[in-house]
Amino acid sequence: MSESQHVPSAVALSVNAVSKSYGALKALDTLSLTVPRGEFVALLGPNGAGKSTLFQLLTGLFVPDSGEIEVAGHDMRHDARAALAKLGVVFQQPTLDLDLSVVANLRFHARLHGMGGVAKKRIAEELDRIGQAERAKDPARALSGGNRRKIELARALLHEPALLLMDEPTVGLDPGSRELLVDYVHQLCRERGMGVLWATHLVDEAERAHRVIVLHKGQRIAVDTPRALCEQTDTATLGEAFLVLTGETPPEKEETV
Numbered sequence: 667m668s669e670s671q672h673v674p675s676a677v678a679l680s681v682n683a684v685s686k687s688y689g690a691l692k693a694l695d696t697l698s699l700t701v702p703r704g705e706f707v708a709l710l711g712p713n714g715a716g717k718s719t720l721f722q723l724l725t726g727l728f729v730p731d732s733g734e735i736e737v738a739g740h741d742m743r744h745d746a747r748a749a750l751a752k753l754g755v756v757f758q759q760p761t762l763d764l765d766l767s768v769v770a771n772l773r774f775h776a777r778l779h780g781m782g783g784v785a786k787k788r789i790a791e792e793l794d795r796i797g798q799a800e801r802a803k804d805p806a807r808a809l810s811g812g813n814r815r816k817i818e819l820a821r822a823l824l825h826e827p828a829l830l831l832m833d834e835p836t837v838g839l840d841p842g843s844r845e846l847l848v849d850y851v852h853q854l855c856r857e858r859g860m861g862v863l864w865a866t867h868l869v870d871e872a873e874r875a876h877r878v879i880v881l882h883k884g885q886r887i888a889v890d891t892p893r894a895l896c897e898q899t900d901t902a903t904l905g906e907a908f909l910v911l912t913g914e915t916p917p918e919k920e921e922t923v
C-alpha cells in the first residue's frame with residue numbers, strides 16, 4: 667500500500683515567515699506563502715529575486731535562518747523525511763543520467779523513495795501517460811530536450827506527491843515544448859489535486875495560474891489572481907502589472923502621466 671497513514675492536509679505547502687541570508691545579503695525576507703492542493707501557483711520573480719534560494723529550502727538542501735516550512739502538513743525541519751516523501755521536484759538544470767535508459771532513471775528514483783513492488787506499475791503508467799512508453803529502454807541521451815523534461819516530470823510524479831515544485835522548468839525548451847509542459851502540469855493539477863509551485867521569470871507561464879506570487883528582492887510584494895493583479899495596478903496585462911509591481915513602470919504609462 668502506498669497510502670500515507672498521515673491524515674491528508676488540504677494545504678500542499680505552507681511557508682511561514684521564512685528568511686535566509688548569505689552574509690549581509692537577505693535573499694529571502696520573512697517570506698510567507700501557501701499552495702493549496704489542486705492549485706497552480708506561479709512564483710514570478712526577476713533574476714535574483716530569491717526563487718532558487720526558496721527552492722533550496724523547500725527541497726531540504728539548506729535550512730532557513732528562521733521561519734517554518736510544511737509540506738502536506740509535515741514540518742521540514744523536524745520531520746524532513748515525511749515532508750520530502752510528499753514532494754516532487756523538477757529542477758532547472760537537467761538531472762537525468764544520460765547514459766542510463768529512461769526506465770533505469772525512473773527505477774533509481776523509485777528505489778530512493780522505497781517504492782518497492784508498486785514501482786514497475788507506476789513507471790509504466792507515467793511513461794504511458796506522457797506517450798513515452800516505447801522509449802523506455804532508450805538511453806536518456808537519445809531523447810529531445812522536451813522529452814527529457816517530460817521524463818523528469820514523470821519521475822517527479824512516481825511517488826504521487828502532494829506538492830509539485832517546478833523550478834524554471836522550461837529553460838532551454840522551444841516555445842512549443844514550453845506551452846505543452848505548462849498545459850500538462852495544469853491538467854495534472856486538476857486531475858490529481860496536487861499543489862503546484864511553478865517558479866519562473868517568464869510572465870506568459872504565469873498567465874493561467876490560479877494565483878501569482880510576485881517575489882522581488884527576497885520579499886513577497888503581491889499575491890493574487892492574474893486578473894486581480896492587473897486591476898490593482900490598473901494595467902491590461904500581467905506583464906505590465908509585473909513591471910509596475912517591481913518598480914519598473916512600462917514606458918507607455920510613463921508617457922501618459
Ligand SMILES: Nc1ncnc2c1ncn2[C@@H]1O[C@H](COP(=O)(O)OP(=O)(O)OP(=O)(O)O)[C@@H](O)[C@H]1O
Binds near residue numbers: 691867
Ligand atoms: N550561495 C550564494 N552566496 C551568496 N549569494 C547568493 C548565493 N546564492 C544566491 N545568492 C544571492 O541571493 C539573491 C537571490 O538569489 P537566487 O538565486 O535565489 O534568485 P533567483 O530568483 O533564483 O534568481 P535566478 O533566476 O537568477 O537564479 C541574489 O542576489 C544572489 O546573488
